[in-house]
Amino acid sequence: MTGWGQTGPLAGCAGHDINYIALSGVLSGVGEAGGRPLPPLNLVGDYGGGGMLLALGVVCALLNVQRGGAGQVVDAAMMEGAAQLGAVIWGLLANWQERRGSNLLDGGAPWYDTHRTGDGHYMAVGAVEQRFYAELLDKLGLADAGLPGQHDREGWPELRRRFAAAFLSRTRQEWCAVFEGSDACVAPVLGFAEAPSHPQHRARSSFVEVAGVVQPAPAPRFSGTPSAPPRPAPARGEHGAAALRDWGFGEDATSRLQAQGLGLLMQSPQGASRCWSEE
DSSP: OSOSSSSSSTSSSSHHHHHHHHHHHHHHSSTTSSSOOOOOIIIIIIIIIIIIHHHHHHHHHHHHHTTTOOOOOOEEEOHHHHHHHEEEEEEGGGGGGGSTTTTTTOOOOEEEEEEOOOSOOEEEOOOOOOHHHHHHHHHHHHHSSSSTTTOOGGGHHHHHHHHHHHHSOOOOOHHHHHHHHOSSSSEOOOOOOTTGGSSHHHHHEEEEEEETEEEEESSSOSSSOOOOOOOOOOOOTHHHHHHHHHHTOOHHHHHHHHHOOSEEEOOTSOEEEEEEOOO
16 A cells, blocks of 8 residues: 555655645545645545555455465555545536535535534534425525525525524533424434443444443444454563564574563664564
8 A cells, every 4th residue: 555556756745644635636525615635534545545455455356366366466546546535526526516505515505514503512514405494494494484495506695694694502512402303314423432431322333432441342243253352452562472483483492582682682881773584
């Protein structure tokens, strides 16, 4: 897995997630209308376009080997993986405006966006289909308000004003109660510390605590081969003896190194590294 790919003029250049998704085209579409592009954490390049793409590539290559094919190199470039994640947008370019915050999925549509509540929190709205949108208007008390049509782009500013005013009239928790169990496609925007306590996560045990750290449980789930709970990160040198044996060190050499702290790389007082050997 690399940022730019294993070939091309940038193959040997440094970069980070934000650089890869910038060149992919995806970063240009993230951010508020009239504002600057905003990095969507490092999820699109590093993890979605990188780690996920690499994992899929490895699985595909292994399946090919199992079916009699030859082994091969998986060239997973974060830049290209990010572009793949945005493939649907290329398919919509004929009807897509190259202005952030002006389209259906980028916050341009007031019924696919977040809205501030009276206590300073936010609710996420994704009422795309007509029947879900109708339920949204009903729950907001706007069903008979004479609003512009859902897909009338000229009327979106008015819809946004009315939605904003409605959501500001109650707290996030009050809106959660209003939309509880409905099909209006509305959910509270939860912080990282809040999310694990939501009833849906608790019912599915979506988060687990490992060594005092709350973290997502393994996903996806497999009915026949369920994943084991995650383990805490090993302490420094914890698996050193096993690593030494894997690398060909004998038991005597491994024992000597264990007695010296299992250091494979030791730092000298001058700061230079020296590698242990059996001699």
